[in-house]
Amino acid sequence: MTVLWLVPLLVVGTYIIVVLEEWVTTGRFRPVAPVFGGISLLGRESLVPRLPDRVLFEAAPGLLLVAPVLALAVLPLAPGTIIANLATGALFLNAALAYVMVALFMAGWGANSVYGLVGGWRFLGQFVAYSMLIVMPITAVAMRAQSLATTTIVESQTSLWNVIAQPLGFILFWLAAMAVCFLPPFDLPIAPHELAGGIMGEYTGDRLAILRLARLVLILTLSASVTIFFLGGWLGPVLPPWIWTLVKTLLVAAAMLGTGRFVPRLRQEQLVAWGWQFGIPLALTNILWVGVTLLVVA
Amino acid sequence: MISGARLGIGNRVHRFVATMQARELAAFVVPGIEVARAFGLDPEAAGLRIAVSPRHADLILLVGEIPEGLAQAVAIVYAQMPRPRAIVAVGTGSNSTLPAPDVSIALNQESLVAGIAELRSLVANGSFNPDASGFDIAETRAETVYVCPMHPEIVRTEPGLCPICGMRLVPSEAANGDIHGDMSATHGREADQEAAEFANTAYTCPMHPEVVQSKPGTCPICGMTLVPRQSTTQEAGRAGHSSGPTSRDTDDNDQAGQSAPSTDHHLHSPSDRSHAHHERHDNVADRVPHDTHEQLTNHQASGDQHSMMSPDMHEMQRDPHDGAEGRHSHGGTDMHSMATMDHGAHTGMMGGFMSMVAMTKGLPRSRDGLPMEWVEAPFGPLFPGLPGGLDVAFTLDGDDVAQVRVSGAMMSRQLAQTWPGPSTTFPDRLARLDPLAPVAYRLLAFYAIEHAAGILIDPSLARQRIAALEWQRVISHLNWLAAFGAVLGDRWIAQSAAALHLRVVGSSVATGIDKFQTDLSGFIQRLGKTPLLKRRLDQVGILAEATDALGPVARANGKVVDARLEDRSYRGLDFAPVVVNSGDAHGRLQVRLGELTQSLALIQAVDVHAAQETPPIAEASGAGTATIETPRGAATLHVTLVDGRIQEVHLTAPSMRNVGFVPVVATGQEVADALVSIASLDLSPWELNR
Numbered sequence: 001m002t003v004l005w006l007v008p009l010l011v012v013g014t015y016i017i018v019v020l021e022e023w024v025t026t027g028r029f030r031p032v033a034p035v036f037g038g039i040s041l042l043g044r045e046s047l048v049p050r051l052p053d054r055v056l057f058e059a060a061p062g063l064l065l066v067a068p069v070l071a072l073a074v075l076p077l078a079p080g081t082i083i084a085n086l087a088t089g090a091l092f093l094n095a096a097l098a099y100v101m102v103a104l105f106m107a108g109w110g111a112n113s114v115y116g117l118v119g120g121w122r123f124l125g126q127f128v129a130y131s132m133l134i135v136m137p138i139t140a141v142a143m144r145a146q147s148l149a150t151t152t153i154v155e156s157q158t159s160l161w162n163v164i165a166q167p168l169g170f171i172l173f174w175l176a177a178m179a180v181c182f183l184p185p186f187d188l189p190i191a192p193h194e195l196a197g198g199i200m201g202e203y204t205g206d207r208l209a210i211l212r213l214a215r216l217v218l219i220l221t222l223s224a225s226v227t228i229f230f231l232g233g234w235l236g237p238v239l240p241p242w243i244w245t246l247v248k249t250l251l252v253a254a255a256m257l258g259t260g261r262f263v264p265r266l267r268q269e270q271l272v273a274w275g276w277q278f279g280i281p282l283a284l285t286n287i288l289w290v291g292v293t294l295l296v297v298a
Numbered sequence: 299m300i301s302g303a304r305l306g307i308g309n310r311v312h313r314f315v316a317t318m319q320a321r322e323l324a325a326f327v328v329p330g331i332e333v334a335r336a337f338g339l340d341p342e343a344a345g346l347r348i349a350v351s352p353r354h355a356d357l358i359l360l361v362g363e364i365p366e367g368l369a370q371a372v373a374i375v376y377a378q379m380p381r382p383r384a385i386v387a388v389g390t391g392s393n394s395t396l397p398a399p400d401v402s403i404a405l406n407q408e409s410l411v412a413g414i415a416e417l418r419s420l421v422a423n424g425s426f427n428p429d430a431s432g433f434d435i436a437e438t439r440a441e442t443v444y445v446c447p448m449h450p451e452i453v454r455t456e457p458g459l460c461p462i463c464g465m466r467l468v469p470s471e472a473a474n475g476d477i478h479g480d481m482s483a484t485h486g487r488e489a490d491q492e493a494a495e496f497a498n499t500a501y502t503c504p505m506h507p508e509v510v511q512s513k514p515g516t517c518p519i520c521g522m523t524l525v526p527r528q529s530t531t532q533e534a535g536r537a538g539h540s541s542g543p544t545s546r547d548t549d550d551n552d553q554a555g556q557s558a559p560s561t562d563h564h565l566h567s568p569s570d571r572s573h574a575h576h577e578r579h580d581n582v583a584d585r586v587p588h589d590t591h592e593q594l595t596n597h598q599a600s601g602d603q604h605s606m607m608s609p610d611m612h613e614m615q616r617d618p619h620d621g622a623e624g625r626h627s628h629g630g631t632d633m634h635s636m637a638t639m640d641h642g643a644h645t646g647m648m649g650g651f652m653s654m655v656a657m658t659k660g661l662p663r664s665r666d667g668l669p670m671e672w673v674e675a676p677f678g679p680l681f682p683g684l685p686g687g688l689d690v691a692f693t694l695d696g697d698d699v700a701q702v703r704v705s706g707a708m709m710s711r712q713l714a715q716t717w718p719g720p721s722t723t724f725p726d727r728l729a730r731l732d733p734l735a736p737v738a739y740r741l742l743a744f745y746a747i748e749h750a751a752g753i754l755i756d757p758s759l760a761r762q763r764i765a766a767l768e769w770q771r772v773i774s775h776l777n778w779l780a781a782f783g784a785v786l787g788d789r790w791i792a793q794s795a796a797a798l799h800l801r802v803v804g805s806s807v808a809t810g811i812d813k814f815q816t817d818l819s820g821f822i823q824r825l826g827k828t829p830l831l832k833r834r835l836d837q838v839g840i841l842a843e844a845t846d847a848l849g850p851v852a853r854a855n856g857k858v859v860d861a862r863l864e865d866r867s868y869r870g871l872d873f874a875p876v877v878v879n880s881g882d883a884h885g886r887l888q889v890r891l892g893e894l895t896q897s898l899a900l901i902q903a904v905d906v907h908a909a910q911e912t913p914p915i916a917e918a919s920g921a922g923t924a925t926i927e928t929p930r931g932a933a934t935l936h937v938t939l940v941d942g943r944i945q946e947v948h949l950t951a952p953s954m955r956n957v958g959f960v961p962v963v964a965t966g967q968e969v970a971d972a973l974v975s976i977a978s979l980d981l982s983p984w985e986l987n988r
Contacts, residue, residue: 025789026342027793033322035318036318036321036322037318037322039314039315039318039319040315040318040319040321040322040356042315043304043312043315043316043318043319043382043425043426044304044319044356044380044381044382045304045380045381046380047353047380114673114675114694115675118694118697118969121696121697122697184787184789185787185830187787188970191787191970192350192682192784192787193350193682193683193784193785193787193973194683194785194787194969194970194973195969196350196351196681196682196683197350197351197353197354200354201351201353201354202353203353204353204354204380205380208353208354260789261788261789261790262788262790262828262829263788263828263829263830264786264787264788264791264828264830264831264834265786265787265788265834265970266830266834267834267968267970267971268697268968268970269968270833
């Protein structure tokens with residue numbers, strides 16, 4: 001039953017994100033545009049480029065959609081409202097997100113176009129840069145909760161949200177989450193004016209519709225992860241818990257979408273270098289800091 | 299019904315979808331959004347979204363004059379768009395390569411808005427049509443053939459098993475058209491190979507290159523099936539494909555080699571990779587004789603299979619030999635092996651099983667020493683990140699640019715033929731040269747004619763012209779900044795610059811300049827505070843030596859090169875050019891930002907608010923020369939005047955000079971850096987070829 005309850009919320013959340021995205025990027029607020037855009041995409045030809053790797057080309061959009069949906073399954077909307085309350089939820093989230101990289105590389109390779117291929121390579125590098133910065137802040141969060149279960153992680157923040165308890169981890173996770181969603185300034189694999197759409201460049205029609213939907217769900221998933229791990233999830237006064245989760249998630253999404261507007265796209269080499277030179281030492285510092293605070297408080 | 303309607307019966311569902319499609323239209327702008335902006339068009343204000351890929355566009359928006367050489371590329375872009383698709387021509391003449399435009403309108407924003415409204419109703423009523431006809435061009439046609447992954451000589455029209463090894467044949471693609479004829483009309487690499495095989499085929503063992511026979515068979519040493527080997531001349535030709543830093547020569551070669559506008563240049567070919575190597579064959583004849591004798595002998599001596607190389611060849615590659623130079627000449631050698639390794643379309647030279655070491659054995663060495671497949675990809679002439687019409691092709695080594703080929707041949711409009719004629723209309727005809735800076739060329743024509751006729755211009759007119767020229771500079775720099783911001787991926791810069799540009803484009807020096815000046819300086823200040831911007835641009839697109847550079851490119855290299863210094867009326871204003879000594883993309887940005895402020899200050903100083911007047915031009919004879927500093931650098935015009943008619947014209951435009959720096963700034967860079975570097979040069983492809 002919980003699943004049935006969550007599907008409409010997933011749709012609504014995705015819908016709000018796409019409206020938000022157009023609002024923050026072009027300054028136009030058009031709440032009906034996603035409906036028109038989606039339907040018109042479905043009514044267009046879905047071309048298969050010449051000499052594709054057909055399996056990869058066809059499977060990539062689906063995989064990119066499935067990965068964040070799976071990750072979303074372990075994120076609680078409210079106490080008890082969760083599709084799969086795994087004891088290893090945080091770990092499962094990591095595993096599911098790993099397929100984002102696979103899907104993007106498949107899309108880039110499968111389409112047999114140079115732009116897509118370069119986009120795929122770039123995301124491979126991006127993955128190297130961000131992957132540790134997803135894992136290590138989650139490690140610190142799990143340390144505080146003494147559990148990998150996402151519901152326990154939320155409950156551990158009752159006294160103090162993780163964003164205050166471990167601000168460094170929050171910042172690193174936030175940036176890494178943007179990199180997973182390839183949102184600007186991390187939009188290297190789709191860079192519009194560098195790769196003419198990159199990995200998405202050869203997709204049209206319904207396949208493109210799935211790919212775009214998948215990206216939106218990915219943003220929703222990562223925003224929800226930030227909410228669950230650092231912003232206290234459903235915790236909040238007065239309003240029902242599920243509204244708190246939804247509102248926080250959408251605010252995080254809006255902030256993520258808006259940040260990239262004022263910053264130039266990162267260079268590939270800088271992204272990878274900074275990820276390892278600064279990101280990982282800082283993430284280790286964060287783990288150390290959390291460890292020390294836990295010892296002191298206990 | 300629209301020209302690119304999708305086949306459909308037009309039932310209720312179709313009509314509903316068509317209504318939705320009419321509301322959401324994305325346009326692919328040709329030749330480029332910066333040209334549309336220069337004409338004062340704002341497609342987004344007209345309710346269009348801008349698509350960066352033809353695959354994601356619903357309509358192609360033709361803006362202004364489309365040079366003939368570009369028409370073929372436009373047709374390919376159109377063919378790549380998914381149906382339903384439409385054509386909107388804004389101030390464009392007839393285009394023989396495309397279907398008739400669905401909406402044809404005049405070149406102004408009001409018409410565009412009205413035209414898009416008209417298009418919406420056309421789309422809503424005609425997205426789906428049972429009578430929809432296809433748009434088919436030779437360049438995109440291909441038929442499928444079935445080949446054995448192991449035995450490339452087995453080519454069948456139907457699926458089945460290989461008669462030699464019994465493996466299942468895999469679908470591949472053969473091009474239509476005459477394989478022995480015009481290469482630009484063929485596409486797949488198979489035709490390429492067939493042509494090669496037809497011409498000169500020998501069979502060799504993949505393991506034992508010394509075994510060479512004229513007929514297929516098995517190797518007497520190991521018993522493997524022999525594979526066809528390409529003729530040595532072709533290999534040499536490929537090896538000799540070099541686009542050295544002196545791109546002027548390359549340009550000429552390209553023009554000579556491409557009698558027909560080559561189809562390999564467009565954005566986004568359906569299979570960019572397989573396609574890329576025709577280029578090499580096109581130009582083989584031009585390039586073999588030059589500098590490849592040594593390599594030629596190496597190849598002949600080795601008698602080696604195409605994807606392998608003799609040891610000394612190998613040695614040569616390892617030798618860095620000044621980075622780019624050494625690698626240049628080998629770029630082509632891998633193309634076939636590369637193509638065959640892709641996606642299981644094993645139709646090429648690789649026979650038998652090979653380890654990765656063997657597969658990469660002959661590949662060119664990158665800077666990091668890792669052998670990678672090099673692939674040539676078109677980044678133009680309709681690439682969204684570069685000025686529309688600039689025909690750039692990168693040979694990519696991974697995502698590094700190993701070689702750069704640039705040409706402006708596509709923009710050729712034979713304008714020089716239209717220039718002789720009455721001197722009174724000459725300024726307007728010359729202004730047609732560059733839609734990105736028409737006022738500058740109009741002024742240049744005035745100066746040259748007046749010099750030829752011996753007319754001295756009075757100070758008030760000179761002041762007016764300073765105002766007009768500086769105004770043009772402001773407009774041009776803002777347009778560049780909008781494009782540059784887009785390449786950088788900084789939407790705030792792109793959108794703000796475009797909005798400021800839209801306020802001033804098309805207007806002469808107006809009274810609202812004070813308010814504009816405030817807004818502009820606010821924008822420049824905020825731009826300077828953009829986080830990570832300096833880090834993004836520092837040390838990108840470095841020009842170590844900008845000898846011969848012109849305009850802001852030279853001034854960013856610390857050179858005081860500015861035609862305005864020679865102008866007496868500028869000297870009266872205590873003019874000193876903005877010079878930055880960094881030589882990279884950040885320096886070029888700084889120079890142009892400085893010039894935006896400076897130009898507005900100059901306009902304020904000359905204190906002219908009247909529109910520029912057309913001065914009378916005498917019925918005189920003589921020869922005259924004038925040089926002015928256009929937004930991109932100094933342009934020089936020589937005219938010969940006989941009884942008030944222009945007889946001879948010789949023009950030197952700054953982009954002709956600066957385009958030579960494209961390979962210098964882009965070679966060896968990552969794709970993004972290469973594109974930013976090229977964008978930072980602010981080239982106008984329109985100036986490249988008259």
